[in-house]
Amino acid sequence: MDAxxxxxxxxxHPEWRGKPVIVGSPDGRGVVSTAxxxxxxxxxxxxxxxxxxxxxCPDAVWARPRxxxxxxxSQAVCEMLETFTPFVQRVSxxxxxxDVTPTHTDPTDPVAIAHGIRAAVDDLGxxxxxxxxxxxxxxxxxxxxxxxHGITVVRPGDESAFLAPxxxxxxxGVGGATAERLRDVGIRTIGDLAxxxxxxxxxxxxxxxxxLVMRASGIDPRPALEEHxxxxxxxxxxxxxDVRERTEVAGELKLLVERVARRLRSKGLKGRTVSLKLRYxxxxxxxPSRTMAVASDIDASLLPVALELLSEAWTPGAGLRLLGFxxxxxxxxxxxxxxxxxxxPDADDRVRSLARSIDAVKARFGDSAIGYGHAxxxxxxx
Numbered sequence: 001m002d003a004x005x006x007x008x009x010x011x012x013h014p015e016w017r018g019k020p021v022i023v024g025s026p027d028g029r030g031v032v033s034t035a036x037x038x039x040x041x042x043x044x045x046x047x048x049x050x051x052x053x054x055x056x057c058p059d060a061v062w063a064r065p066r067x068x069x070x071x072x073x074s075q076a077v078c079e080m081l082e083t084f085t086p087f088v089q090r091v092s093x094x095x096x097x098x099d100v101t102p103t104h105t106d107p108t109d110p111v112a113i114a115h116g117i118r119a120a121v122d123d124l125g126x127x128x129x130x131x132x133x134x135x136x137x138x139x140x141x142x143x144x145x146x147x148x149h150g151i152t153v154v155r156p157g158d159e160s161a162f163l164a165p166x167x168x169x170x171x172x173g174v175g176g177a178t179a180e181r182l183r184d185v186g187i188r189t190i191g192d193l194a195x196x197x198x199x200x201x202x203x204x205x206x207x208x209x210x211x212l213v214m215r216a217s218g219i220d221p222r223p224a225l226e227e228h229x230x231x232x233x234x235x236x237x238x239x240x241x242d243v244r245e246r247t248e249v250a251g252e253l254k255l256l257v258e259r260v261a262r263r264l265r266s267k268g269l270k271g272r273t274v275s276l277k278l279r280y281x282x283x284x285x286x287x288p289s290r291t292m293a294v295a296s297d298i299d300a301s302l303l304p305v306a307l308e309l310l311s312e313a314w315t316p317g318a319g320l321r322l323l324g325f326x327x328x329x330x331x332x333x334x335x336x337x338x339x340x341x342x343x344x345p346d347a348d349d350r351v352r353s354l355a356r357s358i359d360a361v362k363a364r365f366g367d368s369a370i371g372y373g374h375a376x377x378x379x380x381x382x
Contacts, residue, residue, distance in 0.1 A: 001077070002148035004094035005034035007126040008073050009063040020060040026050050033065055037148055073126070079235065080120050084113055086233045086263050089224050097136055099224035106266040114151050134159065135220035141170050159218025164191030171215055178205065190216045233269065234277075234326030235259045242281045242319030249320060250307065256325040257306055261299045269330050270295035274305045277324030278314055288313045291329060302327065 001007065005023040010016045020039035024032045030050035042057040053060065074093045081088050087099035098117075100110045114130045121128045131142025133154040141163065142152040154162045168190055169179040185204065187193055194216035201209030214220070235256045243249055253276075264270060275289035288309045296302055306325055314320065 001094035001121075002127045002129055003034055003036050003040075004074075004126070005065065005070055006036035006039070006063075008066075008070055010036060011073075011125040012069070013063075016061050016063075020044070020057050021063060022050075022053055022057075022060045023063050023065055024050055024053075025064065026054065026062040073124070076124060077121065077128075080124070081117065082233075082235065083120075083259055083263065084117060085266060086269070087224055097139065097224040103266075103268065105268045108266075111151075111153055114153075118149070118151060135218065136222050136224060137172060137215040137220040138163065138218050140172050141166065144170070160191075160194065163216060163218055164189060164194065166190045168193050168216075171212065173208070173212060173215075181205075231330075232275075232326050232328035233260055233263050233271070234275075234324060235263075236277055236322060236324030238322045239320065242321055244317050244319050246316040249314070249316075249323060250310065252323055253306055253310060253325060254303060256323065257303045258299050260325055260327055261297055261302055264297035264327060270297045271327035271329050272296075273327065273329035274302055274309065275326045275328065276306060276309045276313060277322065277326070278310075278320060279322035281319030281321055283321070286313050295329070 006021045009021055009023060018038065019036075020042060021036040022032055022039050022044060023034040024030055027050060032044060032046055032048045032050060032053050034046060035044040035048075035053070039053075039057060039060055042060075044053045044056055044060070070093060078088065078090055078096065081096060081098060085098050085100050089097040091097065098113075100108070100113045102108060102110065110132050114132050118128060118130060127149045129143050129147045129149060130151045131139040131145065131154070132151065133139040133142050134156050138154050138159050142154050145152040166189060167179075168174055168182050168187060169176070171190060171193070174182075181204065182188070182193065187196070194213060196204070196209070196213050198210050198213070201213045203209075205212060237252055237256060239252075243252075272293075272295045273289055273291045275287055278286045278288075280286075290305055290309060292301070292305060294301075
């Protein structure tokens, strides 16, 4: 995210947009938490003493941190990211890695996904910068390369050329002290570091030296998120007001089911356990679930179970603040059970083929480009 805390303050205070905003305590012993890009133009940065920041920009707007609000926006961003892939590794309140490696079930170009994510963040009223690369290290460095609001793509095979001229301190894990030690021996760029042999790396940087040299070469085998680590795929929606009508709740549930099913198909996952999350007006929460006989990634199979759970756990008229839907139980895909019905596999394949075609259209043109009839209206045609 770009200047995240300050961006949220500018989102909530439109009159501050375009002005230098500093999140932190203006007291003499305080420090800057985050500075907007307008404030950064004055040389203000995170961890700078507040007194120094005030001297550099006396007219800056100071905002005391509101961490609960930042966490709320961060959660909204993460929920949005999970509509693109279930493989999201959140590393801080304003940063995450996503595995969007093309697969046979979802060959979408990662660059197209990056543009979709940036547009979705824009819709939230804030901005982000994205790095697209073949490893976490290169993607991280690329995400800082064109801030704010930039997308930097490092194609396979271009890692060394991209990294080599950058300062060594740009590598995650190389702090100020390490950078100074490297400068003392003439190593100033990532390319200089990549040229070190293993023995020199060990002598200069200790046990982590060889790993840093590998990263400097663009080699980083760490996965964004192990597939077997994904226990469930879910989505939820917080209503702007408490809802009490079945048509409104059921309509939102249908959209959540579609979103989760699409994410399941994107990674070739099928699940047997369907669950709901219902948070009421008084903040009590219910999480009913049911396990199906056959694992599925098809909306038409998941939705009836979800609606049954809704009918059993919620009575129209009771106010709902939040509604969630999830699928888990990926270990048993249970396709072999389809052998009990001679025609069912073909029918499932046709439905899945249609669903994937719709997924492809949405991935290219946006979620509103195409959909099922129930996503448009529950009312009969006139």
